[in-house]
Amino acid sequence: MAKQDELRIDQQQLVDAWQRTLPERVQQSDQCEVLADESDSSALRVTIEVAGRQAYSLDFKVQYVDSREVRVELVDVEKDHVSVDERTETIQQLIQDYTRHLHECAQALQQLTHA
Template sequence: MKKDELQIDQRELVEAWQRTLPITMNESDSADVIADGADPKALRVHIRTAGHQAYSFDFKVEYVDSREVRVELVDVEKDGRSVDERTDQIQQLIQDYTRHLHECAQALQQLTHA
């Protein structure tokens, strides 16, 4: 086992993310965090934008080591249908949410970095 590998139980990690992510995100947006069933070092994050836009974003957040996460966009939907994520507006939202996810991981370093 690498010295800097993630040492925390996935269930604890999910609970910590559920507590912390709303603090790092826009107050009006909402998010769900669940364990990635296929990868014990990864989480699935579903973010819903506030207001009339009705966008939702699915991300995979994978711990590369105890401090660093890799954030991968899985899907973007509007009103429950997949949309083209290459538009400027959606790209901006993806960048914002990716930053929020990294901020959440950073805020949890005292928990994840053994």
């Protein structure tokens, strides 16, 4: 049985759209980078550099399950370019916040992805 609602957009167009839209969803001082996932044409790699003295960097994989829904997976959290334990309360809060922002970005792009 074929998927009726699969993603039908060029991956580079998707990257460009996310690169334009994601900065509107996170704090103005945060830095975002969106790249194509070279091993999965329905996924993106997103790095968010959190503004402030803590110098956290969060890496996510954002995979389109269909043309409207994304699965967000934390790949790594770094502080000052060193991987850290993501189980602390502060980091868990950051992960929740940025996961929500990633879902909001996907929602904002639905008219492009669900065409």
